[in-house]
Amino acid sequence: MGKADRLDPDNNPWHWLAVDLRIWRLERNLSQAQLAEILGVDDSTVSNYESGTSKVPERKAEILDQLWRTRGHFARIHRHAETVHDPNWFDQYTRYEQRAEAISAYSALVIHALFQTEDYARALIEGAQVVDNVEETVAARMERRQVWEAAHAPEFRLFVRQSVLEDPVGGPEVMRAQLGHLLDLSQRKGVVVRALPKAKAAHAGVDGSFAILRIGQAEHAWSPAVNGGRLVSDPTKVRAYRLRWDLIGDDALSRDSTRSLLRELMEAMK
Structure with a gap:
């Protein structure tokens, strides 16, 4: 079982953000390398975002919303994650x-x-x-x-x-x-x-x-x-x-x- 499969998006908003990032990327047939180039980061950083090892920065969440026209979806999750207690x-x-x-x-x-x-x-x-x-x-x-x-x-x-x-x-x-x-x-x-x-x-x-x-x-x-x-x-x-x-x-x-x-x-x- 990979790290991404061990995430708990129902109870952890950072995991929710990581899971949605991976889902939306795969739906658009983008590799991690392609998304990394768009976000201005290296391939391992996108992998860490999706596994929950690293948190998606606010500016990157805003870029995702602009890129995929998600009407502030990723930025909203990010704001929520910043304000609630993180059990982990x-x-x-x-x-x-x-x-x-x-x-x-x-x-x-x-x-x-x-x-x-x-x-x-x-x-x-x-x-x-x-x-x-x-x-x-x-x-x-x-x-x-x-x-x-x-x-x-x-x-x-x-x-x-x-x-x-x-x-x-x-x-x-x-x-x-x-x-x-x-x-x-x-x-x-x-x-x-x-x-x-x-x-x-x-x-x-x-x-x-x-x-x-x-x-x-x-x-x-x-x-x-x-x-x-x-x-x-x-x-x-x-x-x-x-x-x-x-x-x-x-x-x-x-x-x-x-x-x-x-x-x-x-x-x-x-």
């Missing part, structure tokens, strides 16, 4: 995470999952009291860290609030080890960690955590939420996330100052 949001995000060539993330409440130690992750998951199998959830989170071991690990830029670094999640010993792990990762090639100081209480990240992932020439933005989350692929909307990211960077400490802060906090937790 986390699975989709982690697939993007594993493929990303570069990740820019801002952590407002906890240290980003890819930087977490096992003990820190366990303390968070146990404290939240929302999952039945803590160890299974911890293992799944640790598995995500395999991106660091890949032959081509992503470039990673992390902004994190200072208060996140000071919260003694799991107790001083667990938190000290977590800060040490973060310090070690910050010294890896291609990894940048910068703290947003407490003195900067009003800033562009007050609305919460988010990440921007680059895969090839495309960028996707992700923001978490309670019992849900949102993935955004439309270039115009992603640019808004990128602007917010840049503004946070304007207020963040330098890399060296952040490392000094990490060492100071580790010393204070002895």
